[in-house]
Amino acid sequence: MKNRVRVVKRPQLSFLERWYLGPVVKGLGMTIKRFFGVLTDVLFRWENKKTAITMQYPEERWDFKDNFRGAPALVMDQEGRSKCVACQICEFVCPPKAITMWPAELEDEDKVEKYPERFEIDMLRCIYCGYCEEACPEEAIFLVKEAEIVYADRESFVYDKDKLHAMGGIREDRIMKWKDK
Amino acid sequence: MKLLWTVVEVSVVATVVLPTTAALLVWAERRVSAFMQDRLGPNRVGPAGLLQPIADLLKFMFKEDVVPGHVNKVMYVLAPALSLVPALVAFAVVPYARGMAIADLNVGILLVFAVSSMAVYGVTIGGWASNSKYSLLGGVRASAQMISYELALGLSVVPVLLVVGDLNMQAIVQWQADHVWLVVPLFPVWVIFLVSSYAETNRLPFDCPEAETELVAGYHTEYSSMKFALFFLAEYIHMITASALSVALFFGGWSLPGVTFPDGSMGTLLSGLVFAGKTGAFLFLFIWVRWTLPRFRYDQLMDLGWKRLLPASLVLILATAGGVALLGGTN
Numbered sequence: 001m002k003n004r005v006r007v008v009k010r011p012q013l014s015f016l017e018r019w020y021l022g023p024v025v026k027g028l029g030m031t032i033k034r035f036f037g038v039l040t041d042v043l044f045r046w047e048n049k050k051t052a053i054t055m056q057y058p059e060e061r062w063d064f065k066d067n068f069r070g071a072p073a074l075v076m077d078q079e080g081r082s083k084c085v086a087c088q089i090c091e092f093v094c095p096p097k098a099i100t101m102w103p104a105e106l107e108d109e110d111k112v113e114k115y116p117e118r119f120e121i122d123m124l125r126c127i128y129c130g131y132c133e134e135a136c137p138e139e140a141i142f143l144v145k146e147a148e149i150v151y152a153d154r155e156s157f158v159y160d161k162d163k164l165h166a167m168g169g170i171r172e173d174r175i176m177k178w179k180d181k
Numbered sequence: 182m183k184l185l186w187t188v189v190e191v192s193v194v195a196t197v198v199l200p201t202t203a204a205l206l207v208w209a210e211r212r213v214s215a216f217m218q219d220r221l222g223p224n225r226v227g228p229a230g231l232l233q234p235i236a237d238l239l240k241f242m243f244k245e246d247v248v249p250g251h252v253n254k255v256m257y258v259l260a261p262a263l264s265l266v267p268a269l270v271a272f273a274v275v276p277y278a279r280g281m282a283i284a285d286l287n288v289g290i291l292l293v294f295a296v297s298s299m300a301v302y303g304v305t306i307g308g309w310a311s312n313s314k315y316s317l318l319g320g321v322r323a324s325a326q327m328i329s330y331e332l333a334l335g336l337s338v339v340p341v342l343l344v345v346g347d348l349n350m351q352a353i354v355q356w357q358a359d360h361v362w363l364v365v366p367l368f369p370v371w372v373i374f375l376v377s378s379y380a381e382t383n384r385l386p387f388d389c390p391e392a393e394t395e396l397v398a399g400y401h402t403e404y405s406s407m408k409f410a411l412f413f414l415a416e417y418i419h420m421i422t423a424s425a426l427s428v429a430l431f432f433g434g435w436s437l438p439g440v441t442f443p444d445g446s447m448g449t450l451l452s453g454l455v456f457a458g459k460t461g462a463f464l465f466l467f468i469w470v471r472w473t474l475p476r477f478r479y480d481q482l483m484d485l486g487w488k489r490l491l492p493a494s495l496v497l498i499l500a501t502a503g504g505v506a507l508l509g510g511t512n
Binding site for chain 2: 027028030031034038051053
C-alpha cells in the first residue's frame with residue numbers, strides 16, 4: 001500500500017506568468033492565429049480548408065462509408081429485376097415492425113414462386129438496426145447511405161416498392177437465380 | 182442654427198450611428214468568436230451574414246414581452262432605460278472628428294465619468310427589481326465592480342490631464358496631434374485604463390455581473406424581448422464609448438502622425454474615418470479579449486482592482502507629475 005500518495009508539485013510560475021500579462025498575450029496570440037486561419041479558409045481556400053471545421057450542410061454533405069447503416073432499400077440485379085422473393089423473413093425479424101409485405105404468386109415463372117406485390121417500409125418506425133439486411137437470404141435488402149428522411153406528413157414516410165428499388169439501385173448478382181438456377 | 186445642428190447630430194448619433202454600430206458589433210462578435218473557435222458563425226442572412234442583426238432585432242421585437250409576476254414593476258420597466266441612456270449620453274463628448282463633438286464641453290472627460298457612473302443604476306435596479314436571486318447577485322456584483330473600477334479608471338485618466346493640462350476632449354486630441362500619441366509616454370497608464378474600461382463595461386474577463394455559468398444571465402435574467410435588447414444595446418454602446426475614449430485619450434483621436442488633413446469638410450470627413458477606424462480596432466480588441474480569456478473569480482477581480490490597479494495608477498500619477506514638472510510643464 002505504500003507509494004500510493006504522489007505529491008504533485010505546484011508549477012513554478014515565471015515572473016511574467018505571475019503578472020498575468022504574459023499568458024494573456026500568449027492567449028491572444030493563440031486566438032488570433034485561429035482567427036486568421038479560418039479567415040484565410042473562408043476567403044481563399046474553402047475547398048481544402050485547414051482550420052475551419054464547419055461543414056456548410058445543405059451544400060456540403062457527409063461522405064458516408066460503404067457500411068453506413070441508413071435507410072433500408074430493396075436492390076435489383078444487373079438485369080433490373082427485384083431480388084426479393086417475398087419470403088417475409090425481414091418482415092418477421094423487423095423489431096419495430098416497420099416492414100409490411102403483401103406476397104403474391106408468380107404464375108408464369110418456373111424458377112421462383114413468389115414476389116412482393118406490395119412492399120412498404122415505414123421510415124418513421126424503422127430503427128436502422130440492419131436485421132432485415134442480416135436476415136435476408138436473397139441479399140435483396142440493404143441499408144443504404146440515405147439518412148435524411150424529412151417530410152411534413154406521415155404518409156410520405158411510408159416508402160413503397162418502387163421508391164425502395166430506386167433507393168437501392170442495382171447490385172451485381174453472381175447467381176441470377178431468376179433464369180440460371 | 183447651432184441648436185438645430187445639435188438636435189440633428191444627437192438624433193442621428195443616438196438613433197442611427199450608435200445602434201447600427203452596436204448591431205454590426207453583435208454580428209462581428211459572433212463571427213469573430215466563431216472564427217476564433219474554428220467555426221464560421223452566422224453567414225446565411227444576407228452577404229456574409231451581415232443582415233443577421235436585423236433578424237435578431239426582429240426576433241427581439243416579436244418576442245413576448247414577459248413581465249414576471251414577482252417583479253417590482255416600475256423599477257423593472259425603468260431599469261433598461263436607465264442602463265441605455267447613460268451609455269448614449271457618455272458618447273456626447275467624444276471628439277469623433279476634427280472639430281466635431283456633439284457637446285464640446287470644457288469639462289469633457291469629467292462628464293464621461295459623471296454619466297458612466299450612472300450606468301450602474303440601470304444594472305443594479307434591474308437586478309433588484311427582478312426579485313430573483315440570480316438577478317440580485319448580478320446587480321450587487323455589478324454595483325461593487327463598477328464603483329471599484331471607476332476609481333482606477335478615473336485615476337488612470339489623471340496622467341493624461343497632467344500632461345495635456347486640459348479637460349476638453351478636443352484639446353486632448355489636438356495636443357496629441359501636435360506632439361505625440363499619449364500611449365507612447367503613458368503606456369502603463371493606458372494598460373490600466375484599458376483593463377478598467379473592460380471592467381466598467383462588464384465585458385470578459387470581468388463579466389461577473391452576467392456570469393452565465395454562475396448566475397444564468399445575471400442582472401438581466403428575468404428580462405425578455407426589447408427590454409433585454411436594451412440591456413444588450415447598452416452593453417455594446419458602452420463598449421463603443423470606451424473604445425472611442427481609449428482612442429481619444431491615448432491613441433491620438435482623429436489624428437494620424439505625419440498626416441495633415443486638408444481644411445474644410447473633406448478633412449473633417451477623413452479625420453472622422455480615421456477615428457472610426459481606430460475605434461473599430463479597439464472594438465475588435467474587446468471581442469478578441471472576450472473570446473480569449475476566462476472570467477476572473479470575483480475576489481480576484483476585487484483584488485486586481487483595489488490592490489493592484491488603484492496603487493499602480495496612484496504611483497503612475499506621481500511619476501507623471503514628476504516627469505511633467507521636470508520637463509517644464511505642458512504648454
